[in-house]
Amino acid sequence: MPQPPFPHAAEQQQFQPQPPQAFQPPAQQQSFPPPQAFQPQQQAQPPAPQHPAAAGGLGNPTMVRSLSGGRTIRIGRALDNDIVVSDLQVSRHHAELRQLPDGRWEIVDLGSHNGIFLNGQPTRRQLMGPQDRLTVGHSSFVLVGDQLQEFVDNGAVTFSAHHLTVEVDFKGGKKTLLGDVSFSVPEKSLVAVIGPSGSGKSTLLRALTGYRPADRGDVLYDGRNLYRQFAELRSRIGLVPQSEILHKELTVRTALKYAARLRFPGDTEAAERDRRIDEVLYELRLDKRADNRITALSGGQQKRVSVALELLTKPSLIFLDEPTSGLDPGMDREVMQTLRGLADDGRTVLVVTHSVAELALCDRLLVMAPGGSVAYFGPPAEALHFFGYETWADVFQAFENYPDHDWAGRYRNSVHHQQYSANVDAAVTQAQPNALNQLRPPKPQSWGSQLWTLIRRYLAVIASDKGFIALSLLLPLVLGAVSAVIPDKCGLAPCASNGRNDVARLILMVVAFSACLSGSANSVRELIKERAIYERERATGLSRSAYLMSKIIVLGAISFLQGGIISAIAFKVRTLPAEGLLLKHLPAAEMAIGVILLSFTSMMVGLAISSLVKTAEKTMPLLVMFAIVQMVFTGAIFQLFDKPGLEQFAWLMPARWGVSASGNTLDLAHISPVVIVKPPETGPYDTLWNHSVGIMFLNWFMMIAISVGLAFAIQRFQKRHEPEVMQKG
Numbered sequence: 001m002p003q004p005p006f007p008h009a010a011e012q013q014q015f016q017p018q019p020p021q022a023f024q025p026p027a028q029q030q031s032f033p034p035p036q037a038f039q040p041q042q043q044a045q046p047p048a049p050q051h052p053a054a055a056g057g058l059g060n061p062t063m064v065r066s067l068s069g070g071r072t073i074r075i076g077r078a079l080d081n082d083i084v085v086s087d088l089q090v091s092r093h094h095a096e097l098r099q100l101p102d103g104r105w106e107i108v109d110l111g112s113h114n115g116i117f118l119n120g121q122p123t124r125r126q127l128m129g130p131q132d133r134l135t136v137g138h139s140s141f142v143l144v145g146d147q148l149q150e151f152v153d154n155g156a157v158t159f160s161a162h163h164l165t166v167e168v169d170f171k172g173g174k175k176t177l178l179g180d181v182s183f184s185v186p187e188k189s190l191v192a193v194i195g196p197s198g199s200g201k202s203t204l205l206r207a208l209t210g211y212r213p214a215d216r217g218d219v220l221y222d223g224r225n226l227y228r229q230f231a232e233l234r235s236r237i238g239l240v241p242q243s244e245i246l247h248k249e250l251t252v253r254t255a256l257k258y259a260a261r262l263r264f265p266g267d268t269e270a271a272e273r274d275r276r277i278d279e280v281l282y283e284l285r286l287d288k289r290a291d292n293r294i295t296a297l298s299g300g301q302q303k304r305v306s307v308a309l310e311l312l313t314k315p316s317l318i319f320l321d322e323p324t325s326g327l328d329p330g331m332d333r334e335v336m337q338t339l340r341g342l343a344d345d346g347r348t349v350l351v352v353t354h355s356v357a358e359l360a361l362c363d364r365l366l367v368m369a370p371g372g373s374v375a376y377f378g379p380p381a382e383a384l385h386f387f388g389y390e391t392w393a394d395v396f397q398a399f400e401n402y403p404d405h406d407w408a409g410r411y412r413n414s415v416h417h418q419q420y421s422a423n424v425d426a427a428v429t430q431a432q433p434n435a436l437n438q439l440r441p442p443k444p445q446s447w448g449s450q451l452w453t454l455i456r457r458y459l460a461v462i463a464s465d466k467g468f469i470a471l472s473l474l475l476p477l478v479l480g481a482v483s484a485v486i487p488d489k490c491g492l493a494p495c496a497s498n499g500r501n502d503v504a505r506l507i508l509m510v511v512a513f514s515a516c517l518s519g520s521a522n523s524v525r526e527l528i529k530e531r532a533i534y535e536r537e538r539a540t541g542l543s544r545s546a547y548l549m550s551k552i553i554v555l556g557a558i559s560f561l562q563g564g565i566i567s568a569i570a571f572k573v574r575t576l577p578a579e580g581l582l583l584k585h586l587p588a589a590e591m592a593i594g595v596i597l598l599s600f601t602s603m604m605v606g607l608a609i610s611s612l613v614k615t616a617e618k619t620m621p622l623l624v625m626f627a628i629v630q631m632v633f634t635g636a637i638f639q640l641f642d643k644p645g646l647e648q649f650a651w652l653m654p655a656r657w658g659v660s661a662s663g664n665t666l667d668l669a670h671i672s673p674v675v676i677v678k679p680p681e682t683g684p685y686d687t688l689w690n691h692s693v694g695i696m697f698l699n700w701f702m703m704i705a706i707s708v709g710l711a712f713a714i715q716r717f718q719k720r721h722e723p724e725v726m727q728k729g
């Protein structure tokens, strides 16, 4: 196997890594005064006896309360609780610790939004013993003798990965995307992950955040297994993916307001949320930009807004996937300095990056080698020396030129490994046993409240996009007008001469095509363009069905309006039959119902396409294909009925039912048959076009049924874009 040349290999032999130096950041320009920690009245009877769990990362208790007096202790955010936890993740009246007649203690969830966790597992009501750890928001409680001790996760937590391995099925075998990755970072660290394209950086990020747990290996958060206790620990993790997780059309403050509504418990007041938003805006130096649209900010500022969003819930760990890609060197530095500040303020920050210019700001550097293994982990200042090259371009080129070299082995046998990674395996023994199943995390908001917030946010996004509003109005106006220019002799009514009107079905076909196009055009990009936002929000507790329903309601209303506009133009200019089937005096309105339902069903098809595709570019060809297929299968061009196979296939086409629904009013079967027969009375006729109330209902019903079927299908398609732990529901 060819060995890569290591130009400074001799130096490297003798090189002794320096003990890690604490990074001295430049003086902070602004430092937000930390919120005052609540000091409960009943506090202070130290020294407190130590709970066994304290050794597993709990540290010193922030509060100790004697249990000898009370039989019931209520925990919550409101000031009337026995133990007040001033944390927006906690409900006003969150949980109660109740003493049973036999002296044992039971913990009861009082209907909190974010739930309670006993030893990392969600529970509603459970006995709590001296070995148990109860978690409410960022606070953990343990029973020690006749005392209840509280420990607050203030962000200073250790974090480690242990032998993470990710494999996927590939060409009939297994492909390793991540191979035995281990490292450990101390609290308040900024860690950079670099590596050539395809070296598994994103895979590592997904494994570390629990989005796609590793097939083998563990991630420990302060000594606790993240995968087994994901329901509890997920709220301590912030993730800023590469794609935007905010609606850029909104102002910074509005975007954060909606995010806060979705992430904080339903019982938080607007003033509380606003206060927290002000805090994060100040911390990230965005307070002067709060009322600017996100699109009007620089790339670096936009990234800081995404970080601000994640900071709302005070995570202890923040992960970022290439936050500086596409930014100029100045902004790159600005973002990295912001991350440095976040780590110094007491969080651990891990950033995947392609940029190597600002690595010196980091405490640790993880270099991934092709094949998903660790080529280096240690201080950034020593990394180039370790590889024996002058520049990172040389190192990456060596990765490229010597793909079979055992880069991981080289690191494993180095003094750097001994110094910076050897303690990783020791930490595993401190991991708590994880006997319980991984459960789906609770939702911070009720379904209805999420739906309402999502609808309002969607309307706000639409209202800020004047171009979309103009196009949504223009499209049906133009399409309706196009159908109106088709010349006719007798409008849509039977001609007096022969009782026929052969152009009627063509007019309905064009109207149906217009409804299909405008309905699906509204929605076809909707889910794909928001996929990163959806994925992130889903991980923080967003309801899949509430999200989909918000889209259906808002887009449904737009489709309704568009179908109405098309019908108004198309039917207004035509002579119609004197009477409708159901709405006797309003035949045009009756026909419009069919067009509106078709527009709605097409909108659902658009959403289905949007949930299926991998990139937004693929939506356009599919949209055109959908519209043309619909036109062909309206039944107005060639005979579909009494054609086995073809007829049944056409049942799947919304336009088939749409044309039929409007055609029922006109008695299209007889005035405009697609098969010319002589004498006309003998048929055969398309029975779906018959002048019959029952058949009109059938046509309406079928469009509704297709829409419902599509809604279920979209739900399933959306699942594929969710973090694995959320796919169960």
Ligand SMILES: Nc1ncnc2c1ncn2[C@@H]1O[C@H](COP(=O)(O)OP(=O)(O)OP(=O)(O)O)[C@@H](O)[C@H]1O
Residues within 6 Å of the ligand: 168, 169, 170, 175, 177, 195, 196, 197, 198, 199, 200, 201, 202, 203, 204
């Ligand atoms: N489902 C899959 N099946 C087969 N190979 C996959 C699959 N998912 C990812 N890969 C491959 O695994 C490797 C690691 O991908 P990953 O996205 O983690 O790399 P990366 O270092 O983040 O790359 P980049 O810097 O380009 O974003 C890549 O070669 C990718 O093609």
